[in-house]
Amino acid sequence: MQVKNAYTIFLSMTTNRSPVILVVDDTPANLLLLTQLLSAQSYDVRPVTQGTAALTAIRTIRPDLVLLDIRMPDMDGYEVCQQLKADEETAQIPVIFISALDDVEDKVRAFECGGVDYIAKPFQPLEVLARVRTHLALAQARKALEAANRELQRALAREAELARMDWLTGVYNRSHFYELARHEFAIATRYERPLTMCMLDVDHFKQINDRYGHLVGDQVLRAVAQTVAHQIRTADSIGRFGGEEFILLLPNTNLPSALTLAERLRVTIADLQVHTDRGIVTATISVGVAERQSTDTTIERLIDRADRALYAAKRQGRNCVVGV
Missing domain, CATH: 3.30.70.270 (Reverse transcriptase/Diguanylate cyclase domain)
Known part of the structure; x- marks a missing residue:
């Protein structure tokens, strides 16, 4: 029996849904392995095999995390990530590159175009799960902080407005x-x-x-x-x-x-x-x-x-x- 990790439990309690992970890989065996691995942890996994399809899926379902291969026939992972980060609506979605390319230059380029992490193939399942949990937790913490900041700004604006008003009549003091x-x-x-x-x-x-x-x-x-x-x-x-x-x-x-x-x-x-x-x-x-x-x-x-x-x-x- 699989046990949900702490982050999945926390997210399901606060949002009533499992984290959505988009897996992009043109190799069927890798795609199946990652899908099974993540689904077993109660993640909502959406697999796609092409870069253009990945961009469409990202803009449609707004996943919580993207696992992105680099080498793909229609559009490589670098370009997918760059387009994702260039769009304000999707720029904050974390991208973990997962690729057989293991040169330092490949990793540097992945981070330069907006990736948050890099996993080399062949990957270790436990390493994938650990990094996925970490970046989902970081993304959730960022969203919570942004929400708290927005609420603080609204509260400060309300306080400033109240300081300008006559408490009895509601017009300016x-x-x-x-x-x-x-x-x-x-x-x-x-x-x-x-x-x-x-x-x-x-x-x-x-x-x-x-x-x-x-x-x-x-x-x-x-x-x-x-x-x-x-x-x-x-x-x-x-x-x-x-x-x-x-x-x-x-x-x-x-x-x-x-x-x-x-x-x-x-x-x-x-x-x-x-x-x-x-x-x-x-x-x-x-x-x-x-x-x-x-x-x-x-x-x-x-x-x-x-x-x-x-x-x-x-x-x-x-x-x-x-x-x-």
């Missing part, structure tokens, strides 16, 4: 918004492009908190922020400026266009119904809009003018838009 705003302000100033800022405030927000509680107030803030975020262009940005105040950055947008957007947002929020445990809650917003002027030497000056426009909107009774 104040510090990251300032980074974006300074960058866009520099571009607009250098190339004389329009740039507009909007400051918006949820009207009478304290009354919402007092009447419904802070959890409902948080829900209203999220609803307002996300509604606005879905109404603006991908080139635009929204950030939470503080409390119930939000700020919009509108690159390549002049004052009339920004006022049109602000009015649309005002109407949309006024029609918004926020479904909460305390019932349906509605809110309105006041909006101040300011376009960059030549006298705005810093982004802070532009934001300050938008803020003053917001307070003008509040003085006019709220639920309105004022531009400067």
Whole structure:
């Protein structure tokens, strides 16, 4: 009774399949011997007798390992390996050359074209099995490391994204918004492009908190922020400026266009119904809009003018838009 090697057991536990090994040899006796030897170890062996057929099989079944003869009538093993390594989709598949050619030059050429090992014929079965196990294990370890690195990169990207976001509303936090705003302000100033800022405030927000509680107030803030975020262009940005105040950055947008957007947002929020445990809650917003002027030497000056426009909107009774 054959006993599975440790690597085969590990791979079957993690992938629910046996390792696939492509054996390429134009000598029927060698092909049969290698197929029987490897199949007895529970490997999934796919035998082929020609180089062109090997390339087709590699691209179709994506084996875990290739045992490759050098001397073949249609295409030698060196060329097969070179084509395999030139293709990004198959370049990582390990190739063990197995050949009657035993000169140093032949071995060096095999490694230079991408082989990971070289077994001389006549081969010893135990040596073949040992080298196959080693290179399958190395390939699996490489795949596991690459997968771990990809997951780490995704985790770092998620962490970086979270560091830029306001935890409550899901829009940019104040510090990251300032980074974006300074960058866009520099571009607009250098190339004389329009740039507009909007400051918006949820009207009478304290009354919402007092009447419904802070959890409902948080829900209203999220609803307002996300509604606005879905109404603006991908080139635009929204950030939470503080409390119930939000700020919009509108690159390549002049004052009339920004006022049109602000009015649309005002109407949309006024029609918004926020479904909460305390019932349906509605809110309105006041909006101040300011376009960059030549006298705005810093982004802070532009934001300050938008803020003053917001307070003008509040003085006019709220639920309105004022531009400067």
